[in-house]
Amino acid sequence: MKAALIRRPYSLDIVDVDVPSVKPGEALVKVHACGVCGTDIHIYEGAMPWARLPLIPGHELSGVVVEVGEAVSNIEPEDKVTVDPNITCGVCRYCRRGRRNLCPNLEAIGVTTSGGFAEYVVAPVSQLYKVPKGLSLEEAAFAEPVSCCVHGFTRLSIQPGDDVLIIGAGPIGLIHLQLAKRCGAGKVVVAEVNEKRLKLASELGADLTVNPSEERLSERVRQFLSGKGVEAAIDAAGGSAPLDLALSCLEPGGRLLVFGVASEKDLWKIKPYDLYKRELTIIGSFINPYEMDNALNLLASGAVDVKPLISHVIGLDSLEKALKRELPNALKILVKP
Numbered sequence: 001m002k003a004a005l006i007r008r009p010y011s012l013d014i015v016d017v018d019v020p021s022v023k024p025g026e027a028l029v030k031v032h033a034c035g036v037c038g039t040d041i042h043i044y045e046g047a048m049p050w051a052r053l054p055l056i057p058g059h060e061l062s063g064v065v066v067e068v069g070e071a072v073s074n075i076e077p078e079d080k081v082t083v084d085p086n087i088t089c090g091v092c093r094y095c096r097r098g099r100r101n102l103c104p105n106l107e108a109i110g111v112t113t114s115g116g117f118a119e120y121v122v123a124p125v126s127q128l129y130k131v132p133k134g135l136s137l138e139e140a141a142f143a144e145p146v147s148c149c150v151h152g153f154t155r156l157s158i159q160p161g162d163d164v165l166i167i168g169a170g171p172i173g174l175i176h177l178q179l180a181k182r183c184g185a186g187k188v189v190v191a192e193v194n195e196k197r198l199k200l201a202s203e204l205g206a207d208l209t210v211n212p213s214e215e216r217l218s219e220r221v222r223q224f225l226s227g228k229g230v231e232a233a234i235d236a237a238g239g240s241a242p243l244d245l246a247l248s249c250l251e252p253g254g255r256l257l258v259f260g261v262a263s264e265k266d267l268w269k270i271k272p273y274d275l276y277k278r279e280l281t282i283i284g285s286f287i288n289p290y291e292m293d294n295a296l297n298l299l300a301s302g303a304v305d306v307k308p309l310i311s312h313v314i315g316l317d318s319l320e321k322a323l324k325r326e327l328p329n330a331l332k333i334l335v336k337p
Contacts, residue, residue, distance in 0.1 A: 002337060003118035004319050007054045009046030012320045017056075020114065020122040024070040027125050029081060032137040033313075034116035035060035036322045036333040037145065038170075038238070038261060043111065044323040049264060052112045058335070059085035059109055061116030062131065062140040072125050080131040082143040083116070083123050084292045085109035101151070101289040117319060119337045129292050132300035138313075138334060139299050142175075142306040144288065147295035149175045149259075152285035153183065156257045158232050160184035165221060165230040165249050166206075168237030168260060169197035171309045171332040174204055176234050176259070178304045181205045185232075187225060191217050191245060196329060200308060218248040235260045240268040252278040259285050310334055 005015045022028045040057045042048040051057075062082040065075055075081070088095050088103035095103050109115050109123055131140040149172060158164060164185045166173050169192035180188045181204075189208045190201040198209040208224045210217055222229060231254050233246035238260030246256050247270070274280070288295075298304040311331035314322065322333045 001119035002316055003056045003114075004058070004316050005054055005056055006044055009053075010044065012044060012323065014316050014319075017118075019120050022067050022069040022122060025072060025124055025126075026069045026122050027065050027072065027075050027081075027128060028067040029061075029063040029083065029121050029123060029128070030066050031058075031061055031063040031116050031119060031121055031337050033062050033141040033334045033336055034058040035141050035145070036319070036335060039111065040117075041323050041325070042261065044320075047263060048111065050112065055111075056114040056118050057110045058116030058118070058121075059083075059111060060141050060144045061085075061110075061121065062137040062143070063116075063121070064137075065128070066120070068125065075125045075128055075130075079128075080137060080140070081128040082131055082140040082292075082296070083109060083121070084127045084129065084147070084288065085111070085115070085144060086287050086289075087124060087127060099289070101287045117316060117335055117337065129296060132296055135296070135300045138310065139306055140296070141334060142299060142309075142332075143292055143295045145172060146175055146298060146304055146306070147288035147291035148172075148285070149179055150291040150294050150298070151288050152176070152234070152257050152259045153179050154291075155283050155285050156232055156234065156255055158183055158185055161186045162231040163187045163189070163225055163228075165189045165191065165233040165246060167191050167233070167235050167242040167246050169194065169201045169209075170236065171306075172259065173234075173236035174201060174309055175304060175306070176236055177201060177204055177206055179298075182303050189221055189224065189230065189249075197331070200331075204305070204308065212245055217245050221249045230254065233257070238262045240266050243268055247274075247280070250278070250280060253280070254278070255281040255283060257283050257285055306332070
């Protein structure tokens with residue numbers, strides 16, 4: 001089969017490899033679509049410390065089951081499925097306390113084991129979710145990023161009427177935007193330097209869009225909200241600079257979700273007194289412990305519409321251009337092996 005292989009940073013080859021064999025409790029999936037994520041770019045650039053090279057990356061995938069191993073009863077060949085890439089041990093203290101995303105033995109398809117930028121992938125059937133009727137396999141490939149956003153939203157605990165700021169209007173920011181509108185947020189402000197993404201944010205329901213390279217974000221937010229800040233802010237960009245922007249817009253008692261993936265070397269300078277005096281809450285969010293079913297329900301119902309986020313559909317031969325950020329006006333790129 002054809003597969004994309006990263007042997008070392010900044011080096012990707014399309015290779016012929018054997019179709020992986022299926023063990024008991026596993027299924028072989030013919031990949032229909034696999035999304036290009038920022039994590040894949042970080043792996044290509046050598047900036048994802050826990051990725052294991054050489055590696056076939058790709059973790060946002062959907063496809064059709066072609067074979068199942070022994071002791072499998074809930075999945076059959078020809079089932080359309082999406083894959084939760086995050087495999088946990090089930091026996092550590094975090095798994096047993098309902099915090100499986102913090103499992104120290106975490107393995108991830110497309111990060112530590114072979115992933116979806118290939119014609120076929122093998123996964124434990126425990127990680128497979130059947131695609132609801134009426135949902136396309138292209139849309140189902142978004143189940144993993146949507147589930148991660150649902151986890152972040154659960155941790156942020158947005159209340160009906162809360163005004164919300166989202167920093168970044170990439171696919172993750174635009175998914176967060178739709179979740180905010182659906183969960184009863186008051187006004188939703190989206191900050192982004194890319195004008196095309198700002199336009200799409202407006203089309204998807206943002207009440208205000210701001211380019212922070214052209215306007216002072218905190219002043220524009222308070223002007224729009226009649227002198228107040230937001231009760232909740234989401235960093236969907238990653239890094240200390242977006243976090244500074246978000247923090248400057250929070251109301252006293254506000255909450256900040258650190259969702260975007262920053263460089264491991266990035267440092268954020270913050271005043272402890274500011275957190276104390278304004279009683280701010282900073283919340284981290286890591287992957288998707290139990291939210292795949294909810295994500296698929298949101299996608300199937302149309303509550304989260306990901307079709308407008310698909311900017312490119314490419315083959316494996318164009319993947320390296322995507323990882324090099326060379327495809328123009330890229331938003332969400334889907335690879336069809």
